[in-house]
Amino acid sequence: MSDKPRKQIHLAAHFPGVNNTTVWGDPASGSHIEFSSFRHFAQTAERAKFDFLFLAEGLRLREQGGKIYDLDVMGRPDNVSILMAMAAVTERIGLAGTVNSTFNEPLDVARKLASLDHLSHGRAAWNVVTSWDEFTGENFRRGGYLPKDKRYLRAQEMLSTAQTLWDSWDSDGIVADAASGEFLRRPDEGAFDVHSDQFDISGRFPLPRSPQGRPVIIQAGDSEEGREFAAASADAIFTRHAEFSAGQEFYADVKARLAQFGRRHEDLKILPAATFVLGDTEEEAAENARQVQYQQVGPQTAIAFAEQVWNRDLSDVDPDGPVPSFDPKTEDDVDSGGHISKGRASVRMYRDPVATANEWRELGAAEGLSLREVVIRKNGRHTFVGTPQRVADTIDRFVQEDASDGFVLVPHITPGGLDVFADQVVPLLQEKGSFRTEYSGTTLRDHLGLAPLRSDALAQS
Amino acid sequence: MSTPPFHLAIALDGTGWHPASWREPGARPGDQFGPEFWVDQARAAEAGFASFVTIEDGFTAVRKPSDEGRTDRSEGHLDATLIAQRVGPVTEHLGIVPTVITTHTEPFHVSTQIATLDWVTSGRAGQRIKVSADPAEAALFGRRDPKAETRESLFDETADHVEVQRGLWDSWEDDAEIRDVATGRFIDREKLHYIDFVGSHFAVRGPSITPRPPQGQPVVTALAHVDTAYRLAARAADVVFTTPDGAGRDGPTGDAATTLAATRAAEAEVGRTGDPLLVVGDLLVVLDDDAASARAHLSRLDAVAPLRSDAAILAGTVGQVADTLESWAAAGLSGARLRPAVTASDLPRITRELAPELARRGLTRSAWGEPGTFRDLLGLPRPADRYAHA
Numbered sequence: 019m020s021d022k023p024r025k026q027i028h029l030a031a032h033f034p035g036v037n038n039t040t041v042w043g044d045p046a047s048g049s050h051i052e053f054s055s056f057r058h059f060a061q062t063a064e065r066a067k068f069d070f071l072f073l074a075e076g077l078r079l080r081e082q083g084g085k086i087y088d089l090d091v092m093g094r095p096d097n098v099s100i101l102m103a104m105a106a107v108t109e110r111i112g113l114a115g116t117v118n119s120t121f122n123e124p125l126d127v128a129r130k131l132a133s134l135d136h137l138s139h140g141r142a143a144w145n146v147v148t149s150w151d152e153f154t155g156e157n158f159r160r161g162g163y164l165p166k167d168k169r170y171l172r173a174q175e176m177l178s179t180a181q182t183l184w185d186s187w188d189s190d191g192i193v194a195d196a197a198s199g200e201f202l203r204r205p206d207e208g209a210f211d212v213h214s215d216q217f218d219i220s221g222r223f224p225l226p227r228s229p230q231g232r233p234v235i236i237q238a239g240d241s242e243e244g245r246e247f248a249a250a251s252a253d254a255i256f257t258r259h260a261e262f263s264a265g266q267e268f269y270a271d272v273k274a275r276l277a278q279f280g281r282r283h284e285d286l287k288i289l290p291a292a293t294f295v296l297g298d299t300e301e302e303a304a305e306n307a308r309q310v311q312y313q314q315v316g317p318q319t320a321i322a323f324a325e326q327v328w329n330r331d332l333s334d335v336d337p338d339g340p341v342p343s344f345d346p347k348t349e350d351d352v353d354s355g356g357h358i359s360k361g362r363a364s365v366r367m368y369r370d371p372v373a374t375a376n377e378w379r380e381l382g383a384a385e386g387l388s389l390r391e392v393v394i395r396k397n398g399r400h401t402f403v404g405t406p407q408r409v410a411d412t413i414d415r416f417v418q419e420d421a422s423d424g425f426v427l428v429p430h431i432t433p434g435g436l437d438v439f440a441d442q443v444v445p446l447l448q449e450k451g452s453f454r455t456e457y458s459g460t461t462l463r464d465h466l467g468l469a470p471l472r473s474d475a476l477a478q479s
Numbered sequence: 480m481s482t483p484p485f486h487l488a489i490a491l492d493g494t495g496w497h498p499a500s501w502r503e504p505g506a507r508p509g510d511q512f513g514p515e516f517w518v519d520q521a522r523a524a525e526a527g528f529a530s531f532v533t534i535e536d537g538f539t540a541v542r543k544p545s546d547e548g549r550t551d552r553s554e555g556h557l558d559a560t561l562i563a564q565r566v567g568p569v570t571e572h573l574g575i576v577p578t579v580i581t582t583h584t585e586p587f588h589v590s591t592q593i594a595t596l597d598w599v600t601s602g603r604a605g606q607r608i609k610v611s612a613d614p615a616e617a618a619l620f621g622r623r624d625p626k627a628e629t630r631e632s633l634f635d636e637t638a639d640h641v642e643v644q645r646g647l648w649d650s651w652e653d654d655a656e657i658r659d660v661a662t663g664r665f666i667d668r669e670k671l672h673y674i675d676f677v678g679s680h681f682a683v684r685g686p687s688i689t690p691r692p693p694q695g696q697p698v699v700t701a702l703a704h705v706d707t708a709y710r711l712a713a714r715a716a717d718v719v720f721t722t723p724d725g726a727g728r729d730g731p732t733g734d735a736a737t738t739l740a741a742t743r744a745a746e747a748e749v750g751r752t753g754d755p756l757l758v759v760g761d762l763l764v765v766l767d768d769d770a771a772s773a774r775a776h777l778s779r780l781d782a783v784a785p786l787r788s789d790a791a792i793l794a795g796t797v798g799q800v801a802d803t804l805e806s807w808a809a810a811g812l813s814g815a816r817l818r819p820a821v822t823a824s825d826l827p828r829i830t831r832e833l834a835p836e837l838a839r840r841g842l843t844r845s846a847w848g849e850p851g852t853f854r855d856l857l858g859l860p861r862p863a864d865r866y867a868h869a
Contacts, residue, residue, distance in 0.1 A: 139513070
């Protein structure tokens with residue numbers, strides 16, 4: 019390497035989610051709901067000096083074939099609530115959660131996230147998502163009310179309105195001088211007025227400006243709309259592009275969009291999602307990965323995955339036999355609400371199910387693989403497999419060569435799956451000088467190397 | 480440890496319930512938005528063997544509409560449910576009861592938030608439901624005109640809100656998680672239930688995303704001054720706060736026995752089944768070494784900013800408060816929720832002086848036993864799941 023300073027790696031720890039990545043049948047697998055699991059996970063990530071914790075969200079239990087999907091881990095806490103509780107058992111690590119913009123109101127979301135930021139001394143982050151089906155709406159006051167073409171509009175207006183609320187107090191809006199009796203700087207601290215396509219609201223926002231000014235904003239999305247939204251407004255973007263060359267392309271594309279919004283290269287961090295399996299040797303790691311894949315895709319899960327492509331009941335298909343020779347049903351697509359799988363964003367990947375089925379059949383025939391083995395090949399790949407040294411080298415290369423700014427790591431075991439990474443990989447990244455050995459700041463913005471937000475005084479001058 | 484005959488509860492509200500409290504020595508008004516301020520208060524309440532704390536809330540910065548345009552009032556609110564989540568992991572025994580404004584919130588979200596608090600605290604979650612008829616709060620959400628709605632309708636909606644929360648808590652039976660490796664099933668879906676609630680304000684399908692919390696049904700509380708509110712409590716709550724010798728919007732609320740009788744009458748009127756409401760009286764206190772000093776303190780505070788209170792105000796000694804509470808216990812009340820006028824001075828008096836005095840009189844506990852649930856503390860059984868064996 020030249021004299022160019024090493025880019026610093028940013029790492030997030032994703033609490034294992036409700037999908038088949040999470041192995042629940044392993045003897046090491048613990049509770050997904052007891053607080054002790056969240057405490058363990060948070061404290062491991064903080065011990066390893068991760069930038070932040072992350073929790074995904076789902077506001078309705080998934081269904082397949084008209085029944086609640088029973089093969090994956092399910093049951094989760096409310097995100098902002100559990101992040102707040104984890105703040106009580108940690109001191110520095112950032113606290114990021116997905117909060118839906120469709121089934122929440124700006125005042126409530128802005129208030130909760132500002133409360134999280136205040137009560138954690140500046141560690142809050144919000145992953146802004148839109149809901150994509152009416153199915154989820156059946157749990158909420160509005161029902162499935164939002165037309166597809168309004169989803170991004172609502173997300174944008176939700177974010178800009180929340181921003182208005184977070185900016186509604188002066189930075190020094192609370193004087194609290196007992197002697198003079200002046201509590202508020204101005205009598206209208208918190209006053210706001212928003213009239214837009216989605217919102218028609220006014221009043222006084224109840225919280226002073228929070229320690230970070232506002233929570234860190236995260237956008238997940240690889241689509242054109244998602245990239246543009248992130249380039250305009252987000253501090254970090256989550257992506258599925260965790261392969262090196264695709265990662266470099268994505269990285270270059272998204273970073274190039276920043277200038278048009280008056281933002282600098284370093285103002286948006288690009289963080290692909292990644293899994294890992296370690297071993298003392300390359301062979302051992304590969305064998306471990308193979309075993310995990312078979313745990314993640316059991317025979318029933320293989321059938322369930324095939325049903326998501328074929329969009330029909332395949333319960334009498336043998337998972338250890340060949341890929342079905344008949345074609346998927348295509349008349350009910352995901353958007354029509356008639357798909358066999360409900361509440362699962364990933365089925366949108368199968369835009370052309372017939373082509374996907376052909377791919378699967380070709381792979382099975384070419385390599386003599388069963389249906390289950392094909393599903394594992396297609397869906398069960400781990401991002402990083404190897405010795406701790408190999409994994410550390412790979413992660414560092416991604417970051418130094420601009421394929422990412424770091425990763426969102428999701429272990430497959432709750433809550434202890436991160437421990438081995440913290441103990442064996444992080445020290446190697448630290449030795450390289452690519453990852454912090456201590457937190458240098460107190461807020462999540464500090465950890466991410468984001469410039470402090472402008473103060474009101476600057477904004478007004 | 481057996482349930483004491485009488486519960487001491489403390490109502491936390493920033494620097495205190497008196498509008499001048501933020502200017503008192505030790506008030507820490509600038510710290511109200513940080514965690515330490517709340518952790519200290521919750522721990523003090525626990526050290527004083529309080530059965531629970533409540534946490535006030537409001538959606539708008541201004542506590543009273545009449546404060547609009549002023550700069551000399553302590554304004555602003557953190558989200559009470561999140562204060563509760565922050566203090567939950569650093570306390571061990573007491574119940575934690577954040578205020579939830581039902582009018583503008585999603586019952587589904589509130590249900591999972593409170594269930595999460597119950598998981599985080601190993602079963603010490605509660606909530607105080609609050610109806611909002613305030614046009615200023617409605618404008619923050621921009622979705623309804625409270626002037627076009629009757630009070631009855633707002634209260635009915637709140638009863639529905641709680642009914643949905645309760646249904647969602649029960650929507651996972653306790654043993655729904657099976658982790659059956661042989662069949663690949665994590666869950667027994669026969670033990671998950673759609674609640675299919677349909678009411679006039681919302682419809683909610685379920686099941687919850689959160690497993691049934693440790694208490695089964697976290698504790699629901701409500702404040703009542705008038706018949707509508709008593710009926711709401713009788714329909715929806717486990718604990719009702721009343722204001723003996725206080726005043727509501729319709730006038731005096733009567734003495735402790737009167738509020739107890741009003742509660743029982745409301746229970747009969749709505750056909751409540753199951754455990755009767757625990758009736759807990761609210762009292763706003765200004766404490767000092769002697770009664771004259773306490774009254775003088777209140778006068779000084781009132782000169783800065785006048786106090787208006789629905790609950791009776793007692794400016795006096797610890798002994799006088801203990802006498803009042805003893806009389807409430809004799810009248811059949813289950814506890815008292817004290818509202819400290821000035822948190823900085825009154826909370827320490829409550830926890831260090833009043834609590835031992837109440838224990839000495841045999842009213843309250845003087846030690847914590849093994850940590851248990853909030854329902855355990857209140858002597859309420861863990862309810863069976865409404866869907867089990869259905």
